Amino acid sequence: MAKQYDVAVIGAGAAGMMCAAVAAARGKRVVLIDHAEKLAEKIRISGGGRCNFTNINTTPANFLSQNPHFCKSALSRYTPQDFLALVKKHRISHQEKHRGQLFCKDSAEQIIAMLKAECADGDVTWRMPCKIEALEQFDDNFLISTDTGDIEATSVVIATGGLSIPKIGATDFGYRIAEQFGLKIVETRPGLVPLTFDGPSWEAFAPLAGIALEVEVETGTGKGKGAVKGKFREDLLFTHRGLSGPAILQISSYWQPGTPIVVNLLPELDVADELISTKGTQKKQLGNVVGQWLPARLVERLLQAQGLAPDARIADLPDAKLRALGDAINRWAIVPTGSEGYRKAEVTLGGVDTRELSQQSMMVTKVPGLYFIGEAIDVTGWLGGYNFQWAWASGFAAGSSVA
Numbered sequence: 001m002a003k004q005y006d007v008a009v010i011g012a013g014a015a016g017m018m019c020a021a022v023a024a025a026r027g028k029r030v031v032l033i034d035h036a037e038k039l040a041e042k043i044r045i046s047g048g049g050r051c052n053f054t055n056i057n058t059t060p061a062n063f064l065s066q067n068p069h070f071c072k073s074a075l076s077r078y079t080p081q082d083f084l085a086l087v088k089k090h091r092i093s094h095q096e097k098h099r100g101q102l103f104c105k106d107s108a109e110q111i112i113a114m115l116k117a118e119c120a121d122g123d124v125t126w127r128m129p130c131k132i133e134a135l136e137q138f139d140d141n142f143l144i145s146t147d148t149g150d151i152e153a154t155s156v157v158i159a160t161g162g163l164s165i166p167k168i169g170a171t172d173f174g175y176r177i178a179e180q181f182g183l184k185i186v187e188t189r190p191g192l193v194p195l196t197f198d199g200p201s202w203e204a205f206a207p208l209a210g211i212a213l214e215v216e217v218e219t220g221t222g223k224g225k226g227a228v229k230g231k232f233r234e235d236l237l238f239t240h241r242g243l244s245g246p247a248i249l250q251i252s253s254y255w256q257p258g259t260p261i262v263v264n265l266l267p268e269l270d271v272a273d274e275l276i277s278t279k280g281t282q283k284k285q286l287g288n289v290v291g292q293w294l295p296a297r298l299v300e301r302l303l304q305a306q307g308l309a310p311d312a313r314i315a316d317l318p319d320a321k322l323r324a325l326g327d328a329i330n331r332w333a334i335v336p337t338g339s340e341g342y343r344k345a346e347v348t349l350g351g352v353d354t355r356e357l358s359q360q361s362m363m364v365t366k367v368p369g370l371y372f373i374g375e376a377i378d379v380t381g382w383l384g385g386y387n388f389q390w391a392w393a394s395g396f397a398a399g400s401s402v403a
């Protein structure tokens, strides 16, 4: 005999636990199913172990989606302040870091414990670890066949996340279920991920590994309404294989293979203007002047690439040479070969097409009773707590309306 529930939530990560707790608080009989041995590993490792659980400045503009208006409703009905109120209710000490990012002061484990406690308050039943063999719809119900017995539920919420970090349990389950029910999927790709360059093109930069500096980075394709453009001012980190750091993770979500990213290594200064305007009065050597602004190893590499000697006197150099150097610093255009992939990506871009879902409830419009929430759907946040805010908000939307 299959066990009967009102709601079965598949995936006990951020979105799934929020949804289960909210539905159970409304008196629904909820079962929460996950295949992992360990609960919510992604929350545990997030924010360097301190979970950047939201961003107080969240707006719909902080998300990428082919349907950018979709996230507005859920985000406005469950705000960062709502989640913060929950965090305060559970007496979790927290702190604001960079640009509205809220972190636990002690440990991400506290967020997991908080969500577990919220589920316990509503008597949510756990099935974990539990392998799902099949999901079928019959009459007005769903039958979930699992290796720990069958489950019958009026509603099923898919909260199995994206493809990032397979070694801690990410699977394509959500996309397979979407396909089974004939839903469109926006092509998936790794987001918030370091960018890589092939061996020969990176050889000259590899020795710069470890250098970090604040830059402005941009990329973009398309025109008008279809344009996808990103611009961020954050730290960049040179690595042995390419570029990383918050600036690169952010821009990676906007980057399209084959197109360049443009890095301004000195956003505060128009380098060519500065060098040319001081030319007449300067007897200084080029390396010393540029060395005041940028790390020595980077300066050495930049001058070498322009065929300029560090001890050349600025006054002796033609304007064209100084302009070329200025361009190399203020508009460094490079085409990444690829990215570090899902192994290192913090999120998965794309996913279940939001045009298949109700923006109020996250229910599939053509399959009443079936819901998708969290990272499994085509809504992806910037770095900085936005992805968890989407998990909470979409989980709340489904949990509040699930039958």
Ligand code: FDA
Residues within 6 Å of the ligand: 010, 011, 012, 013, 014, 015, 016, 033, 034, 035, 036, 039, 040, 041, 042, 043, 045, 046, 047, 048, 051, 052, 053, 054, 130, 131, 132, 159, 160, 161, 162, 164, 165, 168, 169, 170, 171, 172, 173, 345, 346, 347, 373, 374, 375, 376, 384, 385, 386, 387, 388, 389, 391
């Ligand atoms: P999530 O991945 O959390 O949960 C999915 C659940 O489904 C998992 O428990 C998984 O085991 C389960 N599952 C998968 N397949 C299944 C199957 N076939 N059967 C049963 N269960 C299955 N975001 C942020 O806002 N602030 C931050 O600080 C960070 N930091 C961060 C660090 C790192 C290293 C990563 C990889 C990611 C982040 N993120 C983040 C992103 C954030 O973790 C992510 O967006 C959310 O966890 C997504 O929540 P979901 O509930 O949708 O998926």
